[in-house]
Amino acid sequence: MCKDAAKPKPIMPLLLIGLGGFALLVALYFWMTSDNKDIPTMEKPTPRPVVPAPVKTEVEQAKPTPPPAQEPIIEEEEVVEPAPVVVAPPVDTSDAAVKTSILATADYEAAASLLVDESLLQRFVVTAANLAEGEVAPNHQLLQPPSQNFRIYQQGGKEWIDPASYKRYTPYVDVIDTMSADTLVSLYETYQPTLNQLYAEIGDPSEPFNDVLKQAIEHLLETPSVPVPVEVYTDSVMYKYKDERLESLSMPQKHLIRMGPENMRRVKAKLREILEML
Structure with missing residues (x-):
């Protein structure tokens, strides 16, 4: 005989400016504009007898005339412009943008119905911080809760978790399986x-x-595997594990066990992939 129980609370996851010198330009300017206007006037000298120029010998005539002096060639220094600074556009952290990014990594339709719409990044941070301490954050769920109730069945005067309760989480695990660990880590780094x-x-x-x-993640991976069926009992408020070793586990670990052995195995496999990349 099966009966419904209280719903458990799911967990999821820069221009540099260069200055040039102009000393060379100043020197060239004064050299090109200088003339004889500043030389003082002198008396005209008495003319001297004209002496004919000496006749050059053949050797002197054959001596080559040296070429006129040339101005030195000054190479201009190449100015290297600094590379432009590329400023990346700011990341859109609105809920709509974040949800769209997450849905692009998974089965869109299936994931859209499970993911909440508000404060996704804040919820993710609070959830992770609580999980790291072995706690849960009921008011910061990332996923919508299952529509079906937790169920148990009675046999031999004892109460056991109904395997049908495990199936409530299978759609969530199916969506997680469609997500690539590489893509998830890349999105996380963004x-x-x-x-x-x-x-x-x-x-x-x-x-x-x-x-x-x-x-x-490591805390969840420490959750032990549990054979089925799993015995539970009620204290009139909620169901607890009959095995004290299971009941002494943290709340996140106990929730993971409630997903069932196969779902827990699949979730752990994905968590290990992600942990190796972080």
Whole structure:
């Protein structure tokens, strides 16, 4: 006999300016504009008898006339312009942009129905920070809760988790399987500066959010595998695991067990892929 129980709370995840010298230009200017206007006037000298110029010998006539002196060629120094500074456009961190980016990595229609619409980056940071501490954040869910209730069945005077309860999470795991770990990590790196700022508001500002995220994933990966069926009992408020070892686990780990052995195996496989890339 099956009966519904309280809904569990799901978890998921720069121009440089150069100055040239003009000393050479100044020197050339004075050299080209100088004349004899500043030479003082002198008396006309007494004319001297004209002496005929000496006749050059053949050897002297054969002596070549040296070429006129040429001005030195001054090579202009090549001016290297600095490379232009490329400023990347700011990342759009609005909920609409973030959700669209996430949906582009998965089965769009299936993921669209499961993902929440508000405060996605904030929810992600709060969820990860809580998971790293072995806690859950009920008011910061990233995904819509399952529509079906948690179910148990009774047998031999005991209560066990109904396998039908595991199937409630299969659509979520199917969507996760359609997401490439490479694409997810690339998307995460796009928003990482914003995620660091958001975490600094609620956690240790000196601790990178990347470390917190890794701690959260590692905590989930430490969840033990549990054979089925799993016995539970109720204390009139909620169901608990009959096995004290399971009941002593953190709330995130107990939620992961409630997804069922196969779903938990698939989730852990994806988490390991992501952890290796962080």
